Amino acid sequence: MSQTQEATETTQSQRDAVTDADVTLIVGLEVHVQLDTQSKLFCNCSTAYGADANTQTCPVCTGMPGTLPVINEQALKLAIKTGLALNCEIANYTKWDRKNYFYPDLPKGYQISQFDKPICGAGHLTIADPKGAFETRAIQIERAHLEEDAGKSIHDESGAKKPTKIDLNRTGTPLLEIVTKPDLRSAEEAKAFLTELKLILTYIGVSDCNMQEGSLRCDGNVNLHINVDGQKVATPIVEIKNLNSFRAAERAIGYEAERQLRVWKKDGLGIGEAPKQTRGWDVANQKTTPSREKEGAADYRYFPDPDLIAVVTTDQEIAAIGATIAHLPSALRTDLMENYGLEAYDTEVIVSQGAGVVAYYESVADFLTKSASGSKSPGKTASNWVAQEVLRYLNEQSCEVGDYPVSGEQLGELLVRISKGDFDQTRGKDVLAQMVENALDLDAAIEKLGIKAVDANEIQSLCQQLIDENPAVIEQIREGKGKAIGSLIGKARKLNPNINPNVVKENLLKQIGI
Amino acid sequence: MSNLAQDVAKLARIDLPDDEAEATQANLEKVLNYVQQLESVQLPDDIEPFFGAIESVNAIRVDQTQPSFAREEILSNAPDSDGQFYKVPQVFE
């Protein structure tokens, strides 16, 4: 971040007078995404997660002298694809730089990264404003660059000063570091940004975004702008490292905002008057704590890597990569609202589940729409069933929509039968349960439950029977007590479980003469 | 550049005794002053920066895995290991 304004001297009484309304939270994020390649960024070792320690390394990724890195084409393509999805300018000319620092899990003593010619330049990502319904905010992206990951250090936590163990399997895995401008104004906004970013990355298939496995890691730069009698005062910037869940990011940023205000009210130190600090999120105690890092500003001494040459990508090549982006979540939201008449909330339930669920939903809704079923709001009906029935199953079984035993067309056909009045919603759910549990097709499930279409004559005589046997209830209905009809429908169900309550209700009213 | 030699030594994790630091400092300053002459060259505004000595571009490989080296062989380069992991002294005291 680049706040350069001088800190303003403030008095204790001025600081005491500051209220929440005077404080603006300023947040920028750095997100590391592991790109979904088979092999590492500069060598042919596998990137597969979970292998035995140090079984996926070679002289290149362990930094042996005399080896030469060669860039992975797929990593470049995935980086460009991500950049295009984030509306970034894509560089026709990009180069590689060494970021020098010593750490035991960085065998070369430098990380190959990109300094002044990143593959993706300025862009933006639009998020729904958590403060207001249907408002959106464009969060500016500063850049996104490719770099290699470091290895994994396993520190001895026993206090016995045992050696640290190093696993270099991850060393050289391709990462895309996405850097935002300090544009985010609340912890909720930061979470909304991360959620939308992850959704986009998943839709375009550049990363599995598995946070447990470290495929998506986030650092945040946080400080406050405080209005003191019309003057803007900025607090020192704090970098919060390794926010390894969206919840952690939201909590840590929220905590840090409160902490910085508390500290500033006490010491009054502004940006430039205290060194930039690195802190970590302590999940157990729900607070940020200073990181065990060496004092002094880091000096990475970037310089062009003499082992690598530049990459030139033509506009045609970039356009060809762009053509592989099918649908972005934002476009699908618009589609679902415009084509199926869904509300924003229902749309989000579907879209947030990924491209597979969207396609499934569309097949259900399309089937229902095209059939002459008389369904008044096929889009909404389909979304209710997908959200309540299908997503619940996927959740319970922790499986993908591709594993759901009932096809979109079959569910669509089931909804058509309900809409036509063959049976009601409740019976429909029994039918679906049969289809799911016993892998039956629709007709077989209906037959298994013994559901038969009840013809008009049968309904009529059933209604007459109810009228004859329940004169008191009929009297109540005549007097305008509409609710009384419910007890008759309950009785009708007992007489014949296959009746459609709506049809019975209509017939009853007609036969009573209302 | 008063502490140049010590700063570089610190970044490189090298112990530089004071008696050597003085000579090293003088040497580094000589090198830097020599290279700094380049800054006095007047260049036209429209000249593109030059990043490397090789003008060719796009040495790229297809994303394919190949068998990695045997762990035993890789770890044989390490000063210390337990057969599975590299072993290094703790970084933080």
Ligand SMILES: [Zn+2]
């Ligand atoms: Zn390797």
